[in-house]
Amino acid sequence: MVPRTVLLRANDEIETLNYSGFRDRLASHLADGRRVLSCFGTPQTEAPTGPPVLHAIVLGLTGLEQFCGRGTPGDEFPSLSALYPQMHCFEREIHEQFGLSFPGHPWLKPIRYEGRNLGRMDDYPFYQLAGKEVHEVGVGPIHAGVIEPGHFRFMCYGETVHHLEIQLGYQHRGVETLLTKTPPRKLPPLVESIAGDTAVPNVVAFCRAWESLCGVPTRPGVEAVRGIAIELERIAMHLVGVGGLATDVAFLPGSSTYGRLRTAIINLSMRLCGSRFGRSWFRPGELRYPFGPKEKDDVRATLQLVRRDLALINDLFGKSQSVRHRLETTGTVPTALARDIGMVGMAARASGLTCDLRNELPAGVYQQHAMPLVTEPAGDCQARAVVRLREMDESLSWLLRVIEDLPDVGADPPALLKPRANSTAVSFEEGWRGEVMHAIRTDAQGQIAHYKVQDPSLRNWFGLAQAVRDNAIYDFPICNKSFDLSYCGNDL
């Protein structure tokens, strides 16, 4: 009844270990090469200032697995990051939120300046390089374009970047606290504002978690339209990204053509749901705007036109010497490094990793209509551009198939407002950047006790820092655009 991308458990059914058992279990999964999708802390109900309860979500052989770790005051949790670098951001987040010290962690830098770090943006422990001709270049938090804020500091020798420090947190809006205390009926608009460019996967992940907690089965017709919305957003945002890359390398036909094709896609979303970003399209149990023959014809006609013109510009973009000269071998993250640091989503697939939850855990409409996996081995800016171009093609073909085979939507079920008490639902969705997670834990009264969100950007920012090493500083804008990460998704 619960989709495969959702894990629903009564809180006392979740296997709970002590810190040392939790750490051993996590280490054995990491040693086996399993994907650790998330590791986060929640306050203990009985002692909110005590050691946090830790939660790990792992992609096992048969699906999602969850286990918890409970500590007592004075318990140590030796860091796993030194052995498994991909754990660095999880441990840093838990440290920043709960003060757990993780002995042996290489560097517990702030993730987003929340809690006791709030407002201390001038206090960042930048990595230092020494040497007579070594210099630092600081950029941001306000950048030259219309873009979210974040600070980048480059340690350079001449034009070569030896190291990039990324300081985030400027966008911290207290999302998790707000999600936990907002009445459920008012949650969806907030969920859609966690990262406005990823509104659809966020609200779909929330809806599935909430529907699971309320015991309402998903309906194939609604799932199909959700999939359509997610893929339209993917195409639109890939067009933004590739158009931005084209602008950054001064390939003007790409800049203008990808830009106007994006307009065509988001205006289609607007005709379908009233919003160019898919806002308010979905609510738990509910498909708010009809998707009938008229809408189907509109989608088909629009996508066919986009596909025709996209093929022309992709061909020109792919053949342009000046584009390839800038993108190839720039900002490379080799496969092994991408795996070690836990990269996910589109950027990871461009480094040859096969992580894509639409493939690993196909649910809903992705079960009936498989989405081909797109990977590129090279891990450079060109690979990230090509993955995005190829994913657009796959999504277009997939959409044109899916709209010809739409299950009946049926009538909306009654409002869903009574979630199971003492339960946890963890829900994933593969958005255009990568996997988005929503984890909702209810208390004995069925109220939301804790709401955890994870954007793929949390794990991928360190990939960007690795990508620019030994590159020329003038290539940074291309590297940054090729990753296209979310600032507010990280900062929450």
Added chain:
Amino acid sequence: MIPILEALQVRSSQGRQFVPDVRAANPVGFRGLPVIDMNPCADGCTACVDDCPTNAIRLTPFALDLGSCVFCDQCARVCPQQKVKFTGGYRMAARTRDGLVMKEGVATLSAVEASDRIRQMFGRSLKLRSVSAGGCNGCELEINATTNVNFDAGRYGIDIVASPRHADGLILSGPITVNMAAALELCYAGMPDPKFVIAVGSCAISGGVFEHSSVLDRSFLGRFTPELYVAGCPPHPLAIVNGLLDLIGHADGKW
């Protein structure tokens, strides 16, 4: 095919993309300006107020504050009297905060009055610096779109510039986080006089869905009152361009 012919083919597929008259465009399907019917509310009904995520609605007399509204359509859907109806209207800007309040029985917001001072100085050339202070990238994408091939604000002399030193106006998005407050202040201080602030989107105008967050610092707006507010979540590029043209006293939006 010869490369130049391929480039020409792309160019010809592009056609003419700009919106010829931004005053008379028709963004089909857009959920914009809500109009409020004169029907009385059902007795004692508070369905819309109970569900509104941003407390944008006041009853007796009924009023909807577009500076808080996130256009989620919930009030219209729960109202038994069909009192609120969202239309395709995109003229959703005002010179004052109160000017964004939509009242019963009116079809539009009051027209944005041009500022003589701003028209005189920036009427033919207005350079803006965008600062996102907690924006979710929705407003940022739409601000960016005002200068794209479709909305093309550049044809009216309106541009977004890279440095505060080149800017006449600061276009603010996001609810202003504690962590971004100092940088926003620095940016504004770095802009040469004369200068002014434009608030774009519900978050910048009222805090929006983040209004009750404890990690905001909105004191900047207490010190520097915006000359223009543009409503939306996010605002349509047409709302931004039209608001700006009104502010600088551009006679019409034709090109």
